[in-house]
Amino acid sequence: MEVYRWNSHFAPGGGSVRSMGSVTGNFTSESALHPAARTVFLDAIDKGWADPAKLHSHSRELDHLLNESKALFAKHLGVDPSALSFLGEPSLGHFIAISGLTLAQPAPRHFFPSTSRQEVLEVVGSHPGSTALAVDLDGSYSIPVGAQDDLLVLHTVNGETGAISPDTSDFNGRIFVDATASPLQPLPANWSVALWDSRSWNGPSGLGIIAIRDAGGWVNPLPHLDHRVVPGGFNPALAIASAVALDAFVKDFAANQAATRRFNEMIRRFVTDEIGEVDIASPETARPEFLSFSFLYVDALQLVDMMNRRGFAIDSGSACTSANLEPSHVLAAMGRLTHGNVRIRLHLNVVESEIHSLLAALKACVEELRETR
């Protein structure tokens, strides 16, 4: 179904051909590889077998391709290319980034919003002297002033709600920025180490990108053989394809920004006025591609399943849909309703007819589930 949608959306002639009548239903956070990146990926598999650190012509060609990719990443992520490293295991990045900072210089205090990713909570949550910053109903929080060696761990964009982090300019310490939810929100001016995940721009999975601003202020916390800042072992083909995906994603976003905002507002209005008894967790100021809301008296597991049978893939943060049967700690920290939760991601190729179909299906499913309660 995805192939059909992209084939029609990215048809030769500028992608103006839209799919008609075919509801593809992918409103989950992950998405298939961008078609432009897919072509490059297959080509890079052929070219990317060499070791870029060696001196053969194949190696030098690959090294050149990787440097070009780094330049593209640097341009879109707003950092110097020399600060960037590729990481074969993105979810290890939180540990590597944070531990590398505290290994270089111990942090007397760690601050992190209670809506941080689970990976962050695992690393800093149990640290003595760590403080979880309480958030309000919009997921907003106050950042302490901090001292020079203190560490603030924050996300530019919340992966569940799309809420954007507050201004950090008054913080005096070091900052690890978890940018894994979106590449579109700029880093705060006083960042120290930052992490991105290729999946957040419809790039290939299995690639993280870490930026270390001051090489002297960070030490590789893992066993390592040489001077490289992070463990090697990334697939060069993934990095090359991911750079192309990011470039396409940024351009698609620029072209579709107004439509995405409009769809977001349409959904908010519909679930409030036409369905009702709903708690919208994403603040109005959140990134418009993200939308999280919860329906009172609705079992999210059944809702996700019913929507799936109607051709719509959606995510949920409700306990019944999670592996450990715990409700989303993000929703709970914000004081939002955790049951009946739906997370919608507005991918940049979505069209208005799909939103109408999605909303009609949501209304029918919620009403059916509420009737049977």
Added chain:
Amino acid sequence: MTHVDALGKRCPLPIIMIAKAIRTSQSGEVLTLSSDDPATWPDLQAWGRLTGKVVKRLEATRFEVTA
């Protein structure tokens, strides 16, 4: 006093059960709810905010709601 026993029930059942019990009670009446589901306390607070009801946590698995 009306007591709603939702022990062993998973979300959203405890909230559905207390909401049902509220519908048949007098305004100002105090109801208690027993639930061991980890989502109950965050959801009860959110439900209270959305419906204008006053909710209290009495013990780890016992809650109070004013109709």
